[in-house]
Amino acid sequence: RASSYNRWLVRYIYVPLGGSSSKSSVWTGLNFVCVFIFVALWHDMTFNLLFWGVLMGGYVVPQLAVQSFIHSEKMKWFYESWYFRFFKGTAAATNISILMFANLVGYGGGIENAGFLVASIFLYRILDCLL
Numbered sequence: 001r002a003s004s005y006n007r008w009l010v011r012y013i014y015v016p017l018g019g020s021s022s023k024s025s026v027w028t029g030l031n032f033v034c035v036f037i038f039v040a041l042w043h044d045m046t047f048n049l050l051f052w053g054v055l056m057g058g059y060v061v062p063q064l065a066v067q068s069f070i071h072s073e074k075m076k077w078f079y080e081s082w083y084f085r086f087f088k089g090t091a092a093a094t095n096i097s098i099l100m101f102a103n104l105v106g107y108g109g110g111i112e113n114a115g116f117l118v119a120s121i122f123l124y125r126i127l128d129c130l131l
Contacts, residue, residue, distance in 0.1 A: 009035055025064035033057030040106070052106025059098050066091070 010019075017031040033054060040053030070079055078084060104114035 009039070013038055025068045026061060029057070029061030029064050032060040048110045049106050051111065052102055055102040055105060056099065059095070059102065063091075063095060 014031055014035050017034055018027060019031065020028050034057070036057035037050065037053040040049040043049055069075060078087075101114060101118065104117055105111050108114050108117060
């Protein structure tokens with residue numbers, strides 16, 4: 001079951017590494033990188049999945065850094081502004097796109113095939129608009 005595997009990862013890898021209780025968002029991000037690398041190695045010992053683990057964990061680090069910066073006292077004006085909702089929506093859409101690309105790398109045949117698939121999608125859209 002996926003929930004027990006997730007629980008095992010949290011209990012025996014993420015929490016012993018410090019979990020999210022660390023003061024530094026970089027250290028918390030490194031904990032995520034370690035967990036995702038373990039998940040990649042657990043499923044298959046290929047370079048594509050290892051790269052997937054690094055990408056998935058590495059994408060968490062900027063997200064945590066931006067989140068801690070926005071919630072700081074300096075940025076309280078931005079956090080309480082009406083357009084913060086639009087920023088949050090744009091950030092969420094970007095995050096989903098990045099994670100989809102990481103899954104293409106890990107499970108779609110590597111960085112070359114992921115780049116080809118993304119280029120094909122956008123090229124198809126451009127040609128569809130022109131014709």
